[in-house]
Amino acid sequence: MEKIRMLLVDDHQVLRDGIKYTLGLQEKIHVDIDEAENGSEAIAMAKQFTYDVIVMDINMPDVNGIEATESIIANNKDARILAVSMHDEEYYIVKMIQAGAKGYILKSTGSEELLKAISNVAQGKKYYSSEVSVKLMGSYHDDIVKRKPRSNKNYKGILSKRELEVLNLIADEYTNDEIAKKLYISKRTVDSHRQNMLNKTQAKNTAGLLRYAVKNNLI
Numbered sequence: 001m002e003k004i005r006m007l008l009v010d011d012h013q014v015l016r017d018g019i020k021y022t023l024g025l026q027e028k029i030h031v032d033i034d035e036a037e038n039g040s041e042a043i044a045m046a047k048q049f050t051y052d053v054i055v056m057d058i059n060m061p062d063v064n065g066i067e068a069t070e071s072i073i074a075n076n077k078d079a080r081i082l083a084v085s086m087h088d089e090e091y092y093i094v095k096m097i098q099a100g101a102k103g104y105i106l107k108s109t110g111s112e113e114l115l116k117a118i119s120n121v122a123q124g125k126k127y128y129s130s131e132v133s134v135k136l137m138g139s140y141h142d143d144i145v146k147r148k149p150r151s152n153k154n155y156k157g158i159l160s161k162r163e164l165e166v167l168n169l170i171a172d173e174y175t176n177d178e179i180a181k182k183l184y185i186s187k188r189t190v191d192s193h194r195q196n197m198l199n200k201t202q203a204k205n206t207a208g209l210l211r212y213a214v215k216n217n218l219i
Contacts (some may be wrong), residue, residue, distance in 0.1 A: 002029040003029065003030045003032070003106075004030070004031045004032070004052045004053060004122045005031075005032045005034075005043055005049075005050070005052050005093040006013075006027055006031050006032065006033050006034070006051060006054070006055060006118065006122075007033075007034045007035075007036060007037070007046065007049070007051045007053075007054045007055070008020070008034070008035050008043060008050065008051050008055050009035075009036045009037075009039070009041075009042040009054065009056045009057055009060070009065070010055075010057040010060070010069065010084075010148070011036075011037050011038055011057065011059075011060040011061060013056075015142065016037075017104070017106070019055070019084075020033055020112070021036070022114060022115075023114075023118075025026065025111070025113070025156065026115055026189055028119075029115070029119060029168070031054055031119075032081055034049065035052070037060075038060045038061055038062045038063060039060050039062060039064055039065060039067055039068030039071075040061025040062050040063045040068075041071055042054065042056065042063075042068045042072065043063065043068055043071045043075075046055075046072045046075070046076065046079060047075060051079075051080075051081060052080065052081045053081070053082055053118055053122040054072065054079060054080065054081045054082070054123045055081075055082050055084050055118065055170070055216045056068065056081050056082065056083050056084070056096075057083075057084060057085060058083060058085045058092055058096065059086075059087075059088070061137070065083065065085070065096065065109060066092075066095050066096055066099050067099075069081050069096060069099035069100055069101055070099045073100030077100075079100070079104060080102050080121050081100060081101045081103075081121070082100045082101065082102065082103040082104070082105070082118060082121040082124060082127070083096040083104040083105070083118055084105055084106075084107055084109075084114075084117075085104070085106065085107060086106065086108075086116070086136065086214070087136075088106055088131055088132065090135045090136075092119045093132055093135055093136060094136075097100065097136075102118065102124075102125070102126050102127070102176075103117050103121040103126055103127035103128060103131040103133045104128050104129070105117045105127070105132065106129055106131060106132070110135070113129060116133050117129070117159075121199050127205070128205060128206070128207055129172070130175075130176070130194075130205075130206045131175065131204035132171075133205060133207035133210065133212070134170065134171070134173045134206065135173075136207055137171070137207060137210040137211070137214075141171065158200050158201070159197060159200060159201075161219065162193060163184075163193050163196060163197050163200075164194045165183060165219065166190060166194065166197070167197060167209070167213055167218060167219060168173065168178055168219050169182065169183075169219045170185065170194070170206065170209075170210070171210060171213065176190045176191060176194070180204065194206070194209075197209055201213075204215050
């Protein structure tokens with residue numbers, strides 16, 4: 001069983017308890033959790049102890065999550081920080097990434113994705129939820145869709161017609177639930193289409209899938 005030492009930073013005890021409870025129910029990894037209720041405590045604890053991953057809220061009194069992340073990374077460039085926030089605005093996402101966070105998910109995410117994000121970031125990988133990936137791709141998409149194609153090779157044949165429909169809705173910032181309703185299919189089917197597209201394009205996540213789509217004129 002994978003073992004992870006984690007620092008959980010959030011100013012709300014009920015949210016910390018919720019995350020601890022959620023992680024305690026699963027059997028895939030063992031998580032040893034320390035807690036900090038503000039950015040100042042997080043900075044001090046990150047200097048004193050070594051963590052596989054630091055789960056960081058953004059809105060906190062005293063020192064916020066962005067400032068705390070900057071300080072922790074300045075002291076230890078190898079620190080692995082996962083932002084878990086209620087904010088899905090591009091501003092907060094970009095600021096946390098610029099500060100040095102290796103992942104960003106929303107507090108509304110499910111337990112399975114929370115576990116996956118923690119595990120990925122603890123291993124030194126980047127992880128962004130699908131909603132966050134779409135936000136990150138927004139300005140990038142706007143900047144490059146006007147460019148001429150790099151080649152005239154037809155990449156559309158890689159994906160099915162339905163997969164292309166799903167892909168375009170992802171690019172338009174629809175959630176999986178919204179895509180399911182719009183196309184009159186189940187959410188599980190949408191999840192299956194998304195995974196098939198990741199496999200076919202060899203993309204690691206939604207951001208990679210969208211980069212592939214833009215590069216090859218699929219959207």
